[in-house]
Amino acid sequence: MAERPTIRPAHESELNAVHDLADLAFHRGSTPLGRERRLAAADEVDTVVADDDGLIVGTAAAFPWPMVVPGGGEVPCAAVTGVTVRPTHRRRGVLRALMAQLTERARERGEPVAALWASEGTIYGRFGFGPATWSRDEHVRVVPEPVLRQPAPEPLGVRLLDAAEALPVLPAIHERARGRRPGIMGRPERWWADRVLADEPEDRGGASPLRVAVAAGDEGYALWRVREGRETHPVAAFTTVEVQELVAATPEAERALFTFVARIDLADELVLRQRPVDDPLALAPVDARAVRPLEQHEALWLRILDLPEAVAARAWAAPVDVVLDVEHPEDELVAGRWALRAGPDGGAAERTERPADLRLHARDLGSVYLGGVALSTLRDAGVVTEETPGACAALDAALHVERAPWTLGTF
Incomplete structure (x- = not known):
């Protein structure tokens, strides 16, 4: 057995094995019709696998789909699905390696956000996914x-x-x-x-x-x-x-x-x-x-992959000028301090050395992006730190949406 599985794109000849592992991981059995449908759609999804000396021990995939953002516009989104790890290979870094590969490939396609339906609530927060629609x-x-x-x-x-x-x-x-x-x-x-x-x-x-x-x-x-x-x-x-x-x-x-x-x-x-x-x-x-x-249950979990692009893509309801200090141990391209300036004419985010007004984890950045979660609520939950009084209220006003975010169906 290799010391660490190789992460690579799936070959067409391996797609049945990919779906076999999904059946194992999600405790289900594919019907012939269901398998036929998934195989027919294989060219529409970007699938990567973890290869351990020829044995597929992990899978992950993403559909390149558009998602509506506040203001009615769209942003390219990596709709993540089919994330599995063979039971014999848990706790070996396979999931982390798969998510890193999916993230890199999504950025190459120009997708500033990623989204998924979380099978387990404790797993995806560390990768920067936060519940964003209910x-x-x-x-x-x-x-x-x-x-x-x-x-x-x-x-x-x-x-x-x-x-x-x-x-x-x-x-x-x-x-x-x-x-x-x-x-x-x-x-x-x-x-x-x-x-x-x-x-x-x-x-x-x-x-x-x-x-x-x-x-x-x-x-x-x-x-x-x-x-x-x-x-x-x-x-x-x-x-x-x-x-x-x-x-x-x-x-x-x-x-x-x-x-x-x-x-x-x-x-x-x-x-x-x-x-x-x-x-x-x-x-x-x-x-x-x-x-x-x-x-009532959470639906879409959202992760920001490119903060400047994500900020520019959505509409903003009120003027705001705050500095965010984002914690993200899994993604140095998002972690750190960002100056976020936005208003009815648009928004922008850039790196800054200014002191932070708000400190938050990347998962909370994903939760608030569509306007379905308030910074003030996260502050009161003890997971967002407000260094400058009024910063949560100012950003909440800018993030405000007329209707609650909503996601139909799963993927």
Whole structure:
């Protein structure tokens, strides 16, 4: 066995072995269709492996996807996925070496941020990833049906599509809707076909075929399945409408789609998956208890790879001039003191010798970038040090966003 595995790009002939290790690490088994889909998309993802004398003992990959930032613009993002280490090779620096290689390759592609869905909360903070978006599931009481305080247009313009019919329609709607909130990732065409609208029997998880509703003017869509069989009293067959995505480019379309799915006949309950934490639909009904938040969880974890580029890419809500002292033991290109000057006309960051106004870890820099976490909250948590009184409030005001950041789906 070599003293340390070699980190290198994966060869096409090794992709089955890459997916075998992912199955082992994430305690799952690939179906033939699932494996076929992943192999077909291999040319769209940058995959690296840890090679120990011919044995693949670690993997990591990144999709080069755009992410919406505050102000509605986009930033190139390394969407990190498939990070694994063979159980026999833990605690040998394999993960650190894989993350260093992914970081270098992302910078070569000009991606100033990286993002992932964290399988374990204690691992990725040391690499500078911090939770940056959150979502929650919501339960809607549909009997009696919820009445909105400001009624949406009657959903007569809503049309129903099957998954195949929806494929040429939904991507354009999603693209128009993305600019409303930071944190939403772009989706390539294959992702729509193989993940979002996948509707083979094995994609259904015991529920109905996928149903698609599109709002009038193609201003929004809702994806749902119906699940039967949860026994309750006094009914024996409990019917749940599970809305996987409800995405709209306008508030009116969002309310119209909500009204539509809440009125589906023979349904006992409605569950909305992955809604924003400031979901306006929760406040829309006359009955303030008609929409009940369920589990809330962090979604996207974000890491800053190029601070000047990241600062320049987003919009800033108020003037600010602060010096950040960033701790990042894994990345000397981000660690250190930075003068951050920003305002409604744009932002810039540059190295400085000025004394620090704020001291923070790189993971917290990732958390606050999209505006979903306040510096003042991190200060009160004891993880950000405010050397200059008022610095947290000033930066929080500059980072402010109209709507909470939000991320749909996983990768």
